[in-house]
Amino acid sequence: MNARASLHRSDLRAYWKHLRVPFQLSLAPLFLWGYFLASLNLTPAFVLGFVAFHLCLYTGITAFNSAYDRDKGPVGGMLAPPPVPSGLLAFSLVVQAVGAVLAAGVNRAFLAIYLIIAAMGAAYSHPRTRWKAHPVASAATVFIGQGALGFLAGWAAASGGIVTAWSERGLWGMLSAAFTTLGLYPLTQVYQIEEDAARGDRTLAVVLGPAGALRFGLFCLALAGTAAILVMARTSTPLDTALVAAAYSVILAQVARFAQAYMQHRHTVISAFRTAMRLNFLTSAGFLLFIALHLARLL
Numbered sequence: 001m002n003a004r005a006s007l008h009r010s011d012l013r014a015y016w017k018h019l020r021v022p023f024q025l026s027l028a029p030l031f032l033w034g035y036f037l038a039s040l041n042l043t044p045a046f047v048l049g050f051v052a053f054h055l056c057l058y059t060g061i062t063a064f065n066s067a068y069d070r071d072k073g074p075v076g077g078m079l080a081p082p083p084v085p086s087g088l089l090a091f092s093l094v095v096q097a098v099g100a101v102l103a104a105g106v107n108r109a110f111l112a113i114y115l116i117i118a119a120m121g122a123a124y125s126h127p128r129t130r131w132k133a134h135p136v137a138s139a140a141t142v143f144i145g146q147g148a149l150g151f152l153a154g155w156a157a158a159s160g161g162i163v164t165a166w167s168e169r170g171l172w173g174m175l176s177a178a179f180t181t182l183g184l185y186p187l188t189q190v191y192q193i194e195e196d197a198a199r200g201d202r203t204l205a206v207v208l209g210p211a212g213a214l215r216f217g218l219f220c221l222a223l224a225g226t227a228a229i230l231v232m233a234r235t236s237t238p239l240d241t242a243l244v245a246a247a248y249s250v251i252l253a254q255v256a257r258f259a260q261a262y263m264q265h266r267h268t269v270i271s272a273f274r275t276a277m278r279l280n281f282l283t284s285a286g287f288l289l290f291i292a293l294h295l296a297r298l299l
Contacts, residue, residue, distance in 0.1 A: 011085050013082070014082040014083065014084070014085050014088075015063075015085055015087075015088065015091055017078060017081070017082050018062065018063045018066045018067075018078075018081070018082070018084070018085075018088055019059035019060075019062060019063055019095070020059065020062050020078055021055065021059060023062070023078070023277075023280075024054050024055070024058040024059050024062065025054055025284075026280050026281055026283075026284040027054065027058060027146065027150065027284075028050070028054060028284065028288065029283070029284050029287035029288060029291070030146070030147060030150035030151055030154070030177050030180075030181065031049070031050060031053055031054070031150055031151070031153055031154040031157075032154060032287065032288070032291045033151055033154060033173060033176070033177050033287065033291075034150070034151035034152060034153065034154025034155040034156075034157075034158070034165075034173065034174070034177065035154035035155065035157060035158045036154075036291050036294065037155065037169050037170065037173040037231070037235075038154065038155040038158035038159045038164065038165070038170070039158040039159055040158075040291075040294055040295065041158065042295070043158075045106050045107070045110075045157050045158075045160075046157055046158065048102055048103075048105050048106050048157075049102075049103070049106045049110055049153065049154070049156075049157035050157075051099075051102060052099040052100075052102035052103040052106070052110075052114065053099070053103075053114070053150070053153055055099070056095050056096060056098050056099025056100075056102065057096060057099045057103075057114055057117060057118060057121075059095055060092045060093070060094075060095035060096035060099065060118070060121075061092070061096070061117070061118065061121030061122075061124075061125075062092075063088055063091060063092035063095065064089065064092040064093070064096075064121060064122065064125055065121070065124070065125040065132075066081065066084055066088060066092075067084055067088045067089040067092060067125075068089075068125050068126065068127065069125070069199070070084050071192075071195060072195065074191055074192070074269060074270065074273035075188075075192065079270065079273060079274075096118050099114065100114060100115065100118070103115075106156070106157055107156060107157075107160050107161065108161075109156040109160075109161045109162050110153060110156040110157055113149050113152055113153045113156060113162075114153070116145070116149060117145050117146075117149050117150075117153075120141050120144070120145040121141075121145065123141075124137075124138065124141045124145075130201075132201050132203065133199075133200060133201045133202055134202060135202055135203060135204050135206075135207045135208075138203055138204065139182060139185070139204055142181055142182055142185045143178045143179075143181065143182045144178070146181045147174075147177045147178030147179070147180065147181030147182060148174050148175075148177065148178040150177065150181070151173060151174045151177035151178070152165055152174065155170060155174075168231070168234060168235065169231055169234075169235045172227045172228075172230050172231035172234075173227075173228070173231050175223075175224075175227040176224045176225075176227035176228035176231065177224075178224075179220045179221070179223045179224035179227065180220075180221065180224040180228075180283070182217075182220045183217045183218070183219075183220030183221035183222075183223075183224055183255075184217065184221070184255075184279070184280060184283065185204065185217065186204055186205055186208075186213035186214055186216060186217040187214075187217060187255065187258065187276040187279060187280065188276055188280070189203050189204060189205035189206075189213060190205045190210045190213060190214065190262060190272060190276070191267075191269045191272040191273045191276065192205070193205050193206055193210065204216065210262055210263065211259075211263050214255070214258075214259035214262065214263075215259070217255060217259075218252065218255055218256060218259065221248070221251060221252055221255060222252065224248070225244075225245070225248030225249075225251075225252065228244050228248060229241060229244055229245050229248070232244045240290075243290055244290070247286045247287070247290065250282075250286070251279075251282070251283050251286070254279050254282065255279060258272075258275055258276070258279060261275075
């Protein structure tokens, strides 16, 4: 009986770990950036939308991916993945379905974005489509699905739709989110090159090699910083512009430092994973602090 109970608890922990909730919360700035640029008002739609995306959609997509990848080494947000439970695939779909119900309570545009991202996540991982195995398709999924649509979800939660997103503020903000996501993508891939290549997944890091992938990431982050600074300079205050410029300067410097160390073979797989995760959370923390300062003005 004790052994059976222990096994049951182990399975429950595995389900929880494969959701990778802390890692999903590091994606929050994409949603919050869209919410901030559209209209920074705390409403029930904001809370509902945030929970739907970060505790249901992103977690469900991640568990769906784990059900097929069955990683043995480090993956985004998890150093040592536990064995995949037999019911993880069904569990991932249930989690996403719960999120879809919550998303329907925000507005139609938000629900549409939710469903598109869910479909892209399935195409990214499922063996029949396996967008992850193709460098252009995988990069486009990250750029559009995680970056642009993540931003638009925040915008839709704030404004009730996405029509107003086709403004200077919305377009530059969306580009900054999309290029930031794509720029950070290689950091989560370089320590997975061997495992991805063994599965036949031709990710950006596999195709370009670690040096090329990290240079590509730096280029995308520079574009993201330019777009973010531009939107602040044209639509916000000089202080906001300076803060965003400083944030991207720190991010670029830290990623460049990581790339240099990696190419000089000063990183093991584990140390590369830990450094990449620190950079990812550093980026998130910077944007969260920026938005928190603005939220504080409303209280």
